Amino acid sequence: MDKNNKLVALVTGSTGGLGTAMCQRLSRDGYTVIGNYSNAEKAKKWLEDQKALGYDFKMYQADVSDYDSVGNMIKQIEAEIGTVDVLVNNAGITRDGQFRKMTKESWDAVLKTNLYSVFNCSRHVINQMIEQSFGRIINISSVNGQRGQFGQANYSAAKAGMHGFTKTLAMEVARKSITVNTISPGYIGTDMVMAIAEDVRNKIVAEIPIGRLGGTEEIAHLVSFLASKQASFITGANYAINGGQHVY
Ligand code: CAA
Numbered sequence: 001m002d003k004n005n006k007l008v009a010l011v012t013g014s015t016g017g018l019g020t021a022m023c024q025r026l027s028r029d030g031y032t033v034i035g036n037y038s039n040a041e042k043a044k045k046w047l048e049d050q051k052a053l054g055y056d057f058k059m060y061q062a063d064v065s066d067y068d069s070v071g072n073m074i075k076q077i078e079a080e081i082g083t084v085d086v087l088v089n090n091a092g093i094t095r096d097g098q099f100r101k102m103t104k105e106s107w108d109a110v111l112k113t114n115l116y117s118v119f120n121c122s123r124h125v126i127n128q129m130i131e132q133s134f135g136r137i138i139n140i141s142s143v144n145g146q147r148g149q150f151g152q153a154n155y156s157a158a159k160a161g162m163h164g165f166t167k168t169l170a171m172e173v174a175r176k177s178i179t180v181n182t183i184s185p186g187y188i189g190t191d192m193v194m195a196i197a198e199d200v201r202n203k204i205v206a207e208i209p210i211g212r213l214g215g216t217e218e219i220a221h222l223v224s225f226l227a228s229k230q231a232s233f234i235t236g237a238n239y240a241i242n243g244g245q246h247v248y
Pocket residue numbers: 094096097098101141142143144149150151152155185186187188192193196197200204
């Protein structure tokens with residue numbers, strides 16, 4: 001909570017398509033929203049763009065794949081803003097390629113950024129959430145962690161790992177009014193998805209029964225709901241939001 005008694009939400013990877021939509025939605029919901037960045041130039045431009053749209057976000061630098069870097073960021077946030085009430089573990093990268101050609105560097109980069117980051121950020125906020133008997137941790141996974149995807153052994157492993165983490169942490173902190181949930185988006189119209197070769201992407205869209213890519217605001221809407229007090233009986237869940245591409 002900040003000095004004006006507003007709940008504080010921290011969204012990692014906030015400058016991306018999903019992160020931006022989440023920050024905007026949580027801000028409209030009344031949270032003090034903190035974005036996180038690793039690239040200072042991109043962050044500065046993003047903050048300016050958001051300001052022009054009427055959003056007043058705070059930004060803190062940390063490499064989410066680095067435990068101590070996240071620790072320093074959380075200490076700074078607690079000193080300057082307040083305690084983190086809602087953590088959205090959203091930062092993620094892809095390094096796609098068939099496994100038989102996958103380098104150790106690409107494996108490590110994806111596991112560290114997409115999965116180790118979830119440990120790093122959650123670990124640094126969990127004791128404060130326990131102390132205040134309230135918290136929301138929302139992990140942004142992927143349909144490809146649920147079903148696998150040609151060319152994504154690293155990404156699918158990391159994204160599947162996120163939900164294993166969600167289930168256990170949800171059990172451990174349930175009695176402290178902290179919920180931990182996973183959202184597994186399908187293919188959303190972000191830069192990450194638009195970076196897939198057009199012919200490959202067209203084939204993927206053809207597999208989506210709803211017949212289109214998802215919108216970033218559709219994921220942000222679910223984040224908003226899971227963060228809310230009304231969602232206090234939902235924990236350890238994994239919400240698929242993929243246009244029917246993977247039903248199970
Ligand atoms: N199933 C079976 N075979 C496939 C295939 C598939 N889905 N896709 C490609 N192939 C085959 C091709 O037919 C080709 O076969 P041949 O060698 O026999 O001709 C071969 O794989 C392609 O070989 P390349 O050397 O070109 O493949 P590559 O190792 O460079 O990888 C790829 C290709 C980059 C993985 C490309 O297929 C691709 O971009 N796929 C999409 C991956 C994807 O969906 N990424 C999601 C990114 S967005 C995201 O991750 C957000 C989210 O959460 C959803």
